[in-house]
Structure formats: C-alpha cells, structure tokens
Amino acid sequence: MIRTYTTTWLIAASWALSQPLARATESVASTRQQADAWRAEHRTIDLHQHIDCSPEHLARAVKIMDAVGVGLAVNLSGGTVTRGPDGGPSEFERNKRMADTLYPGRFVQYMNLDYSAWDQPGFAEQAARQIEEGHRLGAAGFKEFKRLGLYLRDGAGRLLKVDDPKLDLMWRRCGELHMPVSIHVADPKAFWLPYDERNERWRELKDHKNWWFGDTNKFPPWKTLLESLNRVIARHPETTFVCVHFANNAEELDWVDASLSRYPNMRVDLAARIPEIGRHDPDQVRRLFLKYQDRILFGTDFQVDDRLILGSSGNEPPPTDADAEVFFAKEWRWLETRDRNWEHMTPIQGDWTISSIGLPAAVLRKVYFDNARKLLVAALPLPHLQARRLSRDLDLEGHFDDPLWQTAKPVRLEQSGLDGTVRPELSTTVRALWSPRDLYLSYECPFTRLTVFQPPLSSRKRFDLSRDGVSLWDRDVVEAFIGADAAKPRRYAEFEVAPTNERLDLMVVELPDKDFDWTSHFQSVVKVDTKSKVWRCELRIPLSALSETLPAVGTHWRLNLFRCDRANRAALAWSPPVSATFHVPEKFGVLEFVE
C-alpha cells in the first residue's frame, strides 16, 4: 500500500524540516498527512515489541505491522544465547533465524541474559561473555525485564539488585560492542499502593496479583528501584540505556526531565505509557518532548504470543487484529493531534482520559524512526532498492520529467555513513530503472551550497591517490557501488558524478585493489536548480560492463549508495557502513531487478 506522492512534496518536506520547530503555521492536518506518507512507506520503527517467535505469531505480527505502517520492529524477547541441550542452537539463534528467514528486514532481535549461574564464581565474566556471544550472533541490543529488584533471587533467597556490581562488566561490554540496552525497572507507582478496589490500577492488579509490590517486607520501595537504575546509568557513560515505559516513571515528568538532563547516555521509549503520560498537562508533556526530541523513541509493548497484548492485559477476552489497528491509530492520534480528553488505547490501565500533544512533523519523525535508526545503526537490516523494468530506453534529461521515473519506488540517503546521524534536511532520493541494455539511477539532492571543481575535466578522470583533496570524491558527489557477482563480494564497480557532471568510474577488482583504467562508458546528466536548491542527476550504466550474465527479473545484485555534501559536512549512506570508509561490502544492500 505504497501511496504515490509528487517530487515537489518531498522537497517541500525536506525544507520544512530546516525551519524552526513548532511553527504555529504547521497544521495538524498537514502533519498527519506527512505521517501517513511515512506509514505508507513503512518507515516507522517500533522499538518495543515482544514476539514469541513461531511462524504463526510472526505472520500475525507482520500482518498488523503492514496494516498500521510499522516497517521494522525490535523484538525485545529474542531469548538467551545459552546453547541448547547437546550443544544445539540457542533460543536466540532459533528466533533470529526464523524471523530473518520468514520476514527478512522486518525484525531485529534483542538478546536476554541467562542468570542461572548467578551464584557461581566468575558470573560477571560469564555474563559479559553472553553479551559477546549475542553480538557475534547478530543481537541488535540487550533487554532486561523488570525481574531485577523484584523477581530474581540468589541462592540465599535475596532479591538481585539492579545495581549489583556483578553486572557491571556486562553493562560495560554492551557499550563497547555498541549494543543499546533497553531496561525495565519497577512498574507503575500504583503497584506499590494498597491492593484493593480503590487502587486506580485495580483492573490490572486484580488479574495479576504478582504485579503488586506494596508489601514492604518483600519488595524495595518504588523510588529505590528507580534510583538504583540511575546509578547504573551513571557508572556506564559509554553504554546507551533506553529506559522503557517513559523512563519507568511516566508519573513524574520532572523526574524524567532531571534524569535525562543528568545522563546523556539515557533514552526513553513510550511503550505502554501513553495512557499515563497523556494524563499530564499536554503542553508540559509537549515541551518535554521538544526538549528531548533526540532521545525519545516510539515503542508500544505490542505483544504476540497465543494472544495479542496491546500495552497491557488481564483476564478479559483477547483483542482481535482489528483492535490492534485501533490501538496503533490511537498512538498516532496522541502524538499527532491536539485532541483533548479522549479514551486512551489501553482501558485496563485505568479509567481516565488523555490529551494529545500534537508534535511538529520534524520532531515526530525523530520519535517514529530517526532516533531508532541512529540507535540501531550497527544492526539495521540491509535495505532493498527495486529497479523497475522499462519497456523502452529512456532519454537522460536530469529533471525526471519522464513519468517512468515516478513508477520507481524511491529510497533515501539520510544517515551519516560514519555513525548513523540522521540528516533529514539533506534527504537524498534515489530511484532505479532498468532496460535490457542499461541500468538507470536517479539522485535528487537538496543542497545549501555546492562545493565543486571548476572547470570540470572531460578528458580524463580526476583523481590523484598520492595527494589529499584533489580527487573527485573530495568535493560534492553522488556515488554508487554495484557488485554483480555474489561469489565475489569484494569485487564491485564504483561510479561518481559531481554537480558539474564531472564523472568517474572504476572497478574495485578485489578490495582494496582498484582499477582506475577500467571504464563502463556510463553516461550521466545533471541539472542544478539554484532556485529550489536541488541538484539532480541521472546515470545510465551499460549492464554488460557490470556482468557477463545480464540480469533478469528476480536477479539480486549488491549495492550501496552515497552522497558527499561538503558544505554540510555530510557523507550520507543508504546502508551506513558505520566506518570512516564507504568500502564495507558486508553493509551493501540489495539491488533487485523487478518487472
């Protein structure tokens, strides 16, 4: 259900983002229209789901994600990396393999810790080794459930402390391996208040006696738990902690504000707490979201096992798929509109109404996906670019007047190749088409000021490997790396075009060996629109230069796309290599030849 939209709209959107936030002129209707377009493209990332991996449960989750416009979900319940009996694959490996095989690109998995050796000497090192193993197996992050401080006990029956020093090595290893931590500590404040029908969370508590922690002989006080987590965050400044459920304290906005301000390595997700956050003064909440717009992440606590859970559950009849769509629609409504006093998405959490906070589009996209893409950059699924087949060859014109371009699904270069920082104001759109003879690529690049060599060289390729700053890639360019031979991942062709239409191609014969004498005889055309500040370029690359075997419908080649914009110090990548060099074949995405 990809909606079509005009090129003009895209450019207008990227420029709107460079304007001061929260302009009074931005209407709720236009924000919602923009958010609908993101959902149509499946750009939203849900950072907080729990999927009990089975083919049926994954299918149900994906069906609902498709319907509501969530492209990627983080499954926080990926399991432990402890090998199965007889050395068989771990729960984590089995879950990841199943999700990656059945629904590639739709889930990333967080790993969980196996505490069974807690009482044995050397547990600290053993826990750190679990993290290393998870990293090796492709865990995108680490999740700890609320069991620390409330459920897990040592051999002597004492509750494990959230800030137990035995876990320090493990927290540190997460940071060293760039694995973000999502951590749940404590629970709603009301779970520490008397267990009776006057408790505002009674509808939940009466069905879950084990969620009540008000017995001071058995459980630490609520605030003690939150403070112990803050000590862990303070001790590990190199580890990123996503404190779930709005920092586990949706009740106290000032506390969340103070904690975020104290710990730069702290983030929060929204999972299952909009009903609680939505009770506060919406203007105060909105200010907090604007202040921490780079550190708040969308997440729902959507759960699929034999039943669905939409934020919370009790003994009531299970929700349907249609209920799940309503649940997500209410999430959007709270973030995107300014509606007051309406019935929230998880009625079992309490009998009150909430008021929406109507975020501006530039902040919404951070909450919906930009912040998550940055957080997960090392583990993002490899992207796909579909090249649409042409029935005729195309005239290169550089301004996309040919309606055939609009039939191609766009991808975007928005992230720094180095560290995944998102640059929406430079969002560069790329489309691909193919004919029996050629591959066509188009780039659309918003700019502020062009940095180019003048005059352009046409007699030879501009490069000098012995000197810095004099080669074509040292100024503004768009680039494409294309590898046709799956058996030779370190062999691929490289193409570069500058806004002056100066161009260069070369063959990476076997990385790092490059053949600059190689030529594909590709053509390019560039149009610079100085009024709307967009430069566009189209490339026509003879397929026979890339491969002896011509592609057919269904062929997959390897591809990565880049753009350098010197004025904005941007080196954007389609699939960020997370490295100072673009030449990381493991991070190449997929070029798919489709009908």
Ligand SMILES: [Zn+2]
């Ligand atoms: Zn959860």
